[in-house]
Amino acid sequence: MKRIFVVLAGLCLLIQSPAIADEGMWLPSLIHKLNIGEMQEMGMELSAEEIYSINNSSLKDAIVALDRGSCTGELISSEGLILTNHHCGFDEIQTHSSVDHDYLQDGFWAKTKAEELPNPGKTVSFLVRVEDVTDQVTADVTEEMSFAERNGAIQRKSFEIQKEATEDTHYDARVQSLFEGNRYYLFVYETFRDVRLVGAPPKSIGKFGGDTDNWMWPRHTGDFALFRVYCGPDGKPANYSEDNIPFQPRHHLPISLKGYEKGDFAMVMGYPGSTNRYKSxxxxxxxxxxxxxxxxxxxxxxxxxxxxxxxxxxxxxxxxxxxxxxxxxxxxxxxxxxxxxxxxxxxxxxxxxxxxxxxxxxxxxxxxxxxxxxxxxxxxxxxxxxxxxxxxxxxxxxxxxxxxxxxxxxxxxxxxxxxxxxxxxxxxxxxxxxxxxxxxxxxxxxxxxxxxxxxxxxxxxxxxxxxxxxxxxxxxxxxxxxxxxxxxxxxxxxxxxxxxxxxxxxxxxxxxxxxxxxxxxxxxxxxxxxxxxxxxxxxxxKADLLTGRRLFVAGIMEMYKDKTFYPDANSTMRLTYGTVGDYIPRDGVHYSHFTTLKGYIEKEVPGDDEFDVPAKLKELYFAKDYGQYADKDGTLHTCFTTNNDITGGNSGSPVINGNGELIGVAFDGNWEAMSGDIAFEPELQKCINVDIRFVLWTIDKFAGATNLINEMTIVK
Known part of the structure; x- marks a missing residue:
């Protein structure tokens, strides 16, 4: 197969210079070797073990792949409450909507667990562990093999490793190629099949700005939705049943109301879909x-x-x-x-x-x-x-x-x-x-x-x-x-x-x-x-193309043997770190690193499909009723930008501060850096995030769903 069936990641692997902290989609299992020192210098207070651990509770246990990687979500309560993007839950919100119950237009909020809506076919997967299995996978490979022979040997070993990893368990596993076939890693997952819709703002908040504002900054979009993962009474994955109970995760993210300053450390963990940074x-x-x-x-x-x-x-x-x-x-x-x-x-x-x-x-x-x-x-x-x-x-x-x-x-x-x-x-x-x-x-x-x-x-x-x-x-x-x-x-x-x-x-x-x-x-x-x-x-x-890619990547790694490499994204868990910050997209234009609720009022076009503003939001804005969610400057921040390296699949990923606390939810990239999946541009590339305080304000003040706020661990 040429370029369609096989995605080219082409020219070379990412070469990461220690001076550029914002570029890189790193395997969390390797940060203890590659990144933790620099992360701590930038403001990370956690250890590598607190971020990724097999034996102990860690941040990875609060991060899930939705539908096996189409989006990311994070656990924000001990009762299985999941936060993700509104656009990641859009299909479910639309499916449950009707002329009589228009949840897209009006929003949906379950005030009790009995009101939460099931979604057949929707899954959440927790990463159990990651293991480098390159030596095992390539044990039978020789230089004399044809492409077909090499590929067959690798597939046989991969299937054996996957079977052994999941034997006598309810886990599923995948051996995935990294670095264009030069390395192989085993990823083991626990996947839950009972995922219920808990809450979603109306489209006028969750999709405010519509197609016009998509990929643009400044943004004022409350792009979030809430689900809950359920399990059987034994705590294991189960199909939907009224007898199922809320899942109790090994870790859930505490939520910070302290906000952020320009230059503050910010980390994103999630499941980026695919990048092709090194296409020819x-x-x-x-x-x-x-x-x-x-x-x-x-x-x-x-x-x-x-x-x-x-x-x-x-x-x-x-x-x-x-x-x-x-x-x-x-x-x-x-x-x-x-x-x-x-x-x-x-x-x-x-x-x-x-x-x-x-x-x-x-x-x-x-x-x-x-x-x-x-x-x-x-x-x-x-x-x-x-x-x-x-x-x-x-x-x-x-x-x-x-x-x-x-x-x-x-x-x-x-x-x-x-x-x-x-x-x-x-x-x-x-x-x-x-x-x-x-x-x-x-x-x-x-x-x-x-x-x-x-x-x-x-x-x-x-x-x-x-x-x-x-x-x-x-x-x-x-x-x-x-x-x-x-x-x-x-x-x-x-x-x-x-x-x-x-x-x-x-x-x-x-x-x-x-x-x-x-x-x-x-x-x-x-x-x-x-x-x-x-x-x-x-x-x-196909054979020549894949062989060329593998050899080229191997050559690049040898050519830059003193450099640190990270693989292209492939829907496996990755960590990216950087800072909160503004940017200058073009001459004479300087964008602030955050927006406020005032932007809703300024952008309002009454009755417009993209820029209509709910009456309740305007009422709260003019009353300045922000409660505990206001920033120290007195405004309610809606969105902010960081230089974290993300792509599709990262939608819904948590933005985490140096203390391991949730400060936002990633939902978009900026227009000036749409080339980012192929070429990262450190001066322009921005990750656009919903401020977690705006999320909580919408749940609490706008929707009155304080039952959900009461589940969370709030850090003031």
Whole structure:
């Protein structure tokens, strides 16, 4: 597989200079060797053992991965109360919302544990331990092995290690590659399956500023939500049951009301998803011109259509709120990333590093023999990107675009069973589809999906060469004279997959002929057949590409043997440390390191979807009713910035002061540093956080949920 199935982390590993404390996503299990001295010099009062310990309670025991790493949360009470971001709980809030109980619009607060709402499928995972297993994993690897042989040996050993680590336990484990296949670590987790929604502010606080303020500073967004993790009476993970009890964690974070000053130590622990800081110049060019462009072109059309429908009614807004939010986030991110990479001249900087590496390799015959092909193998993967370009657009326009293709493709098993005449399989597949209908059609509008389908098929047609068109494009050209709107209209008119009652009737008596004539289903088959073909073509350079990456990283580590390295993020727990601070984004502009509640009043646009301000908030503001949550300057701080190194997956991560106390919740990065996943910019990169005092003020003063405040350990 080339660049799509295998994420390039490309050019080199992160080289961490002791002088730059804000860059680095460190494994907590290694800070006793690499970082603790510098952290303590900067203001950390805890020991390495108090941050990460296997045998004793430590900070790591209060940090959880939500849904195996999509977001981060932290335990803030001895009764399993979890704090995370509003956007991390957005799907659950939307799922529980209805016209009669609009929790997105009005917020939700459980005043008793009996009122907390279950969320089937949602999980939280605690890290039990981390272990370097490189020697065991590579024990059978030799230099003479082919890529396939090497990969097979590594997989076999990894499975053995995982099995041994979890035998006779309820834990799960993963052996994960770090440093591009040069090191391997075992991560052992305890995962809980009963996670209930406890509280969320209204969207006018939790998503204040909407898409306009997303990735921007200054911010005034109360981006937080509360969940609770439950366990069986024995304290172990269990499926939802009324008999379950709140989980008692080994550690929960005390909450500081003391605030912060510019320059104060700040640490973030969480589960960053992925970074590609060391992509080659070739890889970065591909990201900008192919991946990001496909995302921008497709999602601009999709978001316009969704927004129009959402404005038609309260029901429509609730239905598509989560879908719109998911799509818009990385639409804007891709625009910002391209802008940042150009502004920072990242490709040119990468070329300079590549030249330095090449000169170092060529200075020694031994190094030439060992690393001489590394960059050549990486570069060759980018010689012809037609396959990848088509794949990028196919995913954005027809896999993640209209819902009808992905949903109807779920009937392929039924289709095959009907062709075989296998009655048992027919019944089983029909029942499986039937079980999905309520959830799918609850938040679905066929007319909107038809418009999305037509617009995005047109985007694909305009941006991909004809040799990569799905087979049904011929019908669009010949029968519909190239009119994708007409094709989509007919497709939705005839398909059984656009209406719940029609689909139920079909599933009660499924016929092969129906699926053979169903335009949406047959189009979906063509889309996923093409996806498979492109995947096969892209797999041709997988061995060379991964070998090149591994050798290049090994060479960089040898080239800079006196430096300290950290691996790219890969949804495993990481720690990053830095300081609270302001920044200067451009000439003549100086941003303060914090915002206050006054910003809500200044930004207010009454009735606006993004900048409406709740009446209760305004009442409290004008009365200056901040209670114990006011800063010493008399204002209520809403958000603040630090230079912690974060990325997607860190959403909801705790911001912790030098005493191990919670001072904020990370929720965003700044627009000027959208290049950060590829190139960290120490002068510009900022982590945007909700002030914990604003969180507590909203819970206490705004919502009156003092029952939740009473659970917490408050430090004044």
């Amino acid at each position: 110049s070739f890889g970065i060019n591909y990201t900008m011109t192919e991946t990001n462009e496909a995302r921008i072109n497709a999602r601009a059309k999709k978001l316009e259509i969704l927004k129009l429908y959402m404005g038609s009614s309260q029901k429509a807004r609730i239905q598509y709120a989560s879908k719109h939010a998911r799509s818009s986030n990385y639409y804007k991110y891709s625009i910002g990333q391209n802008k940042g990479l150009n502004a920072l001249q990242v490709i040119e900087k990468k070329k300079n590093i590549e030249e330095e590496f090449t000169n170092w390799v060529n200075a020694s015959e031994e190094r030439q023999a060992k690393y001489g092909q590394a960059l050549e193998l990486i570069e060759s993967a980018y010689e012809n990107t037609n396959d990848e370009s088509a794949y990028e657009y196919l995913v954005e326009t027809m896999v993640r675009g209209p819902e009808v293709f992905y949903f109807s493709y779920g009937a392929k098993g039924l289709y095959e069973a009907l062709k075989q005449g296998n009655q048992e399989r027919i019944a089983s597949n029909a029942e499986q589809l039937r079980a999905e209908l309520d959830e799918y059609f609850k938040d679905y509008n066929a007319g909107t999906d038809a418009k999305v389908a037509a617009a995005l098929m047109e985007v694909y047609h305009e941006n991909v060469i004809p040799g990569y068109y799905p087979s049904f494009f011929k019908e669009v050209k010949n029968k519909y004279k190239g009119d994708f709107n007409a094709y989509a209209e007919k497709m939705f008119e005839k398909t059984v997959f656009a209406d719940k009652a029609t689909l139920e009737d079909f599933l009660n008596n499924p016929k092969l002929k129906t699926l053979e004539k169903d335009q949406a289903f047959q189009s979906a088959l063509a889309v996923f057949d093409l996806m498979s073909v492109l995947g096969s073509k892209m797999s041709e350079t």
